[in-house]
Amino acid sequence: MAPPQTEFKIVPTKALPAVAVVLILLVIAVATNRLWALDFFHVVGGGLWTAIDLFLGFVIGPIVGGMSIPARMEFSKKFMPKMLLLMPTLVLMTLAGGWQLARHEGFILSSDKHHAWVVASMIVVGLMAIIALGYLEPANLGVLFELKKERPNGEVIGKLMKRFLYTAGITGAMQVATLIIMTRIATL
Amino acid sequence: MNQVKKLPPVSEISVAVLTLVIAGGVYLASHLPQHVSMTPTVVCIVIAALLVITNVYLINTIPNFAWGTFFLVAKWTLLAYVVIAGTLEYIFIKDGVRGSTLAIMTSTLVLFALNLPIHFGFTVARYADQSKN
Numbered sequence: 530m531a532p533p534q535t536e537f538k539i540v541p542t543k544a545l546p547a548v549a550v551v552l553i554l555l556v557i558a559v560a561t562n563r564l565w566a567l568d569f570f571h572v573v574g575g576g577l578w579t580a581i582d583l584f585l586g587f588v589i590g591p592i593v594g595g596m597s598i599p600a601r602m603e604f605s606k607k608f609m610p611k612m613l614l615l616m617p618t619l620v621l622m623t624l625a626g627g628w629q630l631a632r633h634e635g636f637i638l639s640s641d642k643h644h645a646w647v648v649a650s651m652i653v654v655g656l657m658a659i660i661a662l663g664y665l666e667p668a669n670l671g672v673l674f675e676l677k678k679e680r681p682n683g684e685v686i687g688k689l690m691k692r693f694l695y696t697a698g699i700t701g702a703m704q705v706a707t708l709i710i711m712t713r714i715a716t717l
Numbered sequence: 718m719n720q721v722k723k724l725p726p727v728s729e730i731s732v733a734v735l736t737l738v739i740a741g742g743v744y745l746a747s748h749l750p751q752h753v754s755m756t757p758t759v760v761c762i763v764i765a766a767l768l769v770i771t772n773v774y775l776i777n778t779i780p781n782f783a784w785g786t787f788f789l790v791a792k793w794t795l796l797a798y799v800v801i802a803g804t805l806e807y808i809f810i811k812d813g814v815r816g817s818t819l820a821i822m823t824s825t826l827v828l829f830a831l832n833l834p835i836h837f838g839f840t841v842a843r844y845a846d847q848s849k850n
Contacts, residue, residue, distance in 0.1 A: 540793070552800070552804065555804070556804065556807065559807070559808055559811060560811065617797065617801065621801055621804060624805075625804060625805065625808055628746075628808060629808065629812075632812060637746075637749060639748070639751060647747075648743075648747040651743045651746060651747055652743060655739040655740070655742075655743045658735070658739055659732065659735050659736055659739060662735055662833060662836075663728075663731065663732035663735050663736075663836070664732075666837065667728070667836060667837050667840035667841075668840075670790060670837055670840065670841050671840050671841055671844060674786070674790075674841045674844070674845070675844060682844070685844050
């Protein structure tokens, strides 16, 4: 049997400049308070975040769940480093853009008709953050570091991957609530 | 094979800290720009801070803990979440949040940025090879 391939990057450093550019543009959007720029960051970030969570939770998750441990390991090596940079960037784009947008449009004022839905979205995002940062992201990192070892422990990888896929499914389901809230806000 | 030992509930405490920080932040953010009682958020922050200190103590009590791996993960996580927390802090300042509200929001972000490196570092270090640290 071929030895496990441990030569891969946990953080895809080549993508870091792209993340930096996105963050700089986000800060410029907030600083200039331009409606289009704020809307762009919120819609693009939120759309991708929601779609990826749903796709991961309901399409990729069950497929990976049915794979053998070596196949999961091979998939994780390629997939998880990308998620490590992509998801926090999308989340920050969505939240920062969304907060400023809500402020710009007056949705955060308690007198505004959208306020209750904005608070509902904060609660849903808060719950998703607890699941993602409390369980999903540490499991992602744990798998990557385990895969870096000369003899990765299949049991540990299986346990952490299971946690990753379950929590991805839960956040995917919660994204349905986000879709309902956001479409309600847009049409009130 | 690398055996997983019985360890103190550091991860569970970290999730509790995260929950308190987010709950306090959502409570305050949902009332901005109005003036509301700060007590619920302050209580959340104080309990969260005590739990972070408890976590540091608990990790220190673990024999043969993989500190090398822990710090490797923790330092990069800290850098990432300082950038994220810094961006959010900038937004609050830009929006004119000042005084005690800003102080509380800042404390919330500091705890958020400190808790996650401990959580991520511990999760990875618990499965690390002791011989390599």
